[in-house]
Amino acid sequence: MSSPKKFPVSWDQFHRDCKALAWRLTGLADANGGWNAIVAITRGGLVPAAIIARELGIRNIETVCIASYHEYKDQGELEVLKGISPDLISGSGGQGEGVLIIDDLTDTGATARKVREMLPKAHIATVYAKPKGCEMADTFVTEVSQDTWIYFPWDMEMSYVEPISGLKDG
Numbered sequence: 001m002s003s004p005k006k007f008p009v010s011w012d013q014f015h016r017d018c019k020a021l022a023w024r025l026t027g028l029a030d031a032n033g034g035w036n037a038i039v040a041i042t043r044g045g046l047v048p049a050a051i052i053a054r055e056l057g058i059r060n061i062e063t064v065c066i067a068s069y070h071e072y073k074d075q076g077e078l079e080v081l082k083g084i085s086p087d088l089i090s091g092s093g094g095q096g097e098g099v100l101i102i103d104d105l106t107d108t109g110a111t112a113r114k115v116r117e118m119l120p121k122a123h124i125a126t127v128y129a130k131p132k133g134c135e136m137a138d139t140f141v142t143e144v145s146q147d148t149w150i151y152f153p154w155d156m157e158m159s160y161v162e163p164i165s166g167l168k169d170g
């Protein structure tokens with residue numbers, strides 16, 4: 001987590017960005033034969049998946065549980081703790097047609113690539129994307145630079161920060 005730039009996201013902003021993503025996905029629904037189900041990539045995808053499910057009226061919601069080890073192993077090393085249910089796979093023609101895969105962000109693209117292997121015809125949507133991960137997301141709302149770390153509201157709390165003038169002394 002040594003990115004020099006910080007992009008802190010409040011709950012309000014995250015909700016607005018998820019709704020912007022929902023609007024984009026609504027606009028793409030007809031061309032994709034409608035959205036029938038959501039697969040949330042845990043854990044970060046759970047919050048946007050809930051908001052998008054509410055906005056798009058989707059009640060068939062599944063998880064794929066993936067752990068990555070950005071901090072203490074090679075970036076991109078992934079462990080699938082729980083795959084996608086066979087019911088959802090067979091119900092989407094075996095390839096994910098009409099399925100939305102939702103995550104909070106794509107960074108290197110490794111997580112999204114892993115899930116695309118499971119459902120090649122699904123539509124991958126993330127709220128934020130960094131350049132290396134952009135090509136893995138079919139739809140996203142905001143791109144941030146690769147050297148930016150996105151701080152999500154569930155990882156933060158209100159706390160005191162030094163004034164800018166004080167930071168210069170440290």
Ligand SMILES: O=P(O)(O)OC[C@H]1O[C@H](OP(=O)(O)OP(=O)(O)O)[C@H](O)[C@@H]1O
Nearest residue numbers: 042043044068105106107108109110111
């Ligand atoms: O494009 P990538 O380089 O694969 O990185 C993106 C993934 O990293 C984060 O999840 P993380 O694995 O940290 O776990 P979490 O969602 O449980 O917080 C984020 O939520 C994405 O799923």
Ligand SMILES: O=c1[nH]c(=O)c2nc[nH]c2[nH]1
Nearest residue numbers: 070107148149150151152
């Ligand atoms: O909270 C996070 N912010 C990020 O920018 C990021 N990239 C990979 N994984 C991440 N998690």
Ligand SMILES: [Mg+2]
Nearest residue numbers: 042043044045
């Ligand atoms: Mg994640």
